[in-house]
Amino acid sequence: MSDVVSVVRDYLLGLQQRVVAAVEAEDGTGKFIRDEWTKPPGEKLQGNGITRLMEEGALLERAGVGFSHVRGPALPPSATQHRPELAGAPFEAMGVSLVFHPRNPYVPTVHMNVRMLAATQAGHESVTWFGGGMDLTPYYGFEDDAAHFHRINRDALAPFGDDKYPRFKRWCDEYFFLKHRNEPRGIGGVFFDDFSELGFERSFAMQRAVGDAFLDAWLPIVQRRKAMAFGERERDFQAVRRGRYVEFNLVWDRGTLFGLQSGGRTESILMSLPPIVKWRYDWKPDPGTPEAKLYSDFLRPRDWAAGG
Numbered sequence: 001m002s003d004v005v006s007v008v009r010d011y012l013l014g015l016q017q018r019v020v021a022a023v024e025a026e027d028g029t030g031k032f033i034r035d036e037w038t039k040p041p042g043e044k045l046q047g048n049g050i051t052r053l054m055e056e057g058a059l060l061e062r063a064g065v066g067f068s069h070v071r072g073p074a075l076p077p078s079a080t081q082h083r084p085e086l087a088g089a090p091f092e093a094m095g096v097s098l099v100f101h102p103r104n105p106y107v108p109t110v111h112m113n114v115r116m117l118a119a120t121q122a123g124h125e126s127v128t129w130f131g132g133g134m135d136l137t138p139y140y141g142f143e144d145d146a147a148h149f150h151r152i153n154r155d156a157l158a159p160f161g162d163d164k165y166p167r168f169k170r171w172c173d174e175y176f177f178l179k180h181r182n183e184p185r186g187i188g189g190v191f192f193d194d195f196s197e198l199g200f201e202r203s204f205a206m207q208r209a210v211g212d213a214f215l216d217a218w219l220p221i222v223q224r225r226k227a228m229a230f231g232e233r234e235r236d237f238q239a240v241r242r243g244r245y246v247e248f249n250l251v252w253d254r255g256t257l258f259g260l261q262s263g264g265r266t267e268s269i270l271m272s273l274p275p276i277v278k279w280r281y282d283w284k285p286d287p288g289t290p291e292a293k294l295y296s297d298f299l300r301p302r303d304w305a306a307g308g
Helices: 003-027 143-160 164-175 199-225 232-251 254-261 266-272 290-298
Strands: 033-038 046-055 060-072 091-102 109-119 127-137 188-195
Touching: 003 046, 003 060, 003 091, 003 109, 003 199, 046 266, 060 266, 091 199, 091 266, 109 199, 127 143, 127 164, 127 199, 143 164, 143 188, 143 199, 164 188, 188 199, 254 266
Parallel strands: none
Antiparallel strands: 033 046, 046 060, 060 091, 091 109, 109 127, 127 188
């Protein structure tokens, strides 16, 4: 293992453990199981990982924090759409990806991912780039929650250039969008991919800044909302909105497609899916309700960090 790969791997494993410890403390009763896995010899994808999963916690109905480090003989199409010259090149990829689905509908679902990918064309030096970000998917919108989440992301990226937050915020708004419904998945955050423009050290530092900001971005929102009373109406709406989350992950998400196309471990790839979901034919919220307000006021791009 090269020194570069070892440094990134150590950071990612440490991030996974820090997040697991903090979230277990916040949940109070739920514990993450630890599932270490290795791809068996003979499969096209080789490597290993650690899946940490919590189900039926007091706070989190389902939560996964996965680390994976894999090598393959040829990059799949989902990884080369912006780098066609690397199509079919041998690759090495590692990352931490998490999705938390809370029980209380007033606590938003959250996703975060940080990753590194290296590919080598025959006769050329290895090409390394980073990707990742985080985004928030509320069921009931609160403007102070949205502003807090975006400001933490803005401040984490500030040392790397004034352009990074607005650029990655716009990228997130455009990426986490259900094109078949003409509808955003949530209120966004930041997203970047194929990133190497600052050189290895600064690009890796930027990735670390995003990963390290996650707990500061999400936990204060949890602490404000987790004790709010809810009933069947709110749970029903949560289940319908979770259906949109499933649609995005299975139809549009590059990470899911990369994992499945490259022969990744299916259970670990699909740990992001919520446990209880509903679909209704041609469903729309009643006008004037809090559910309708999510659509009218929150599921559209806004400059949240500047106060909306």
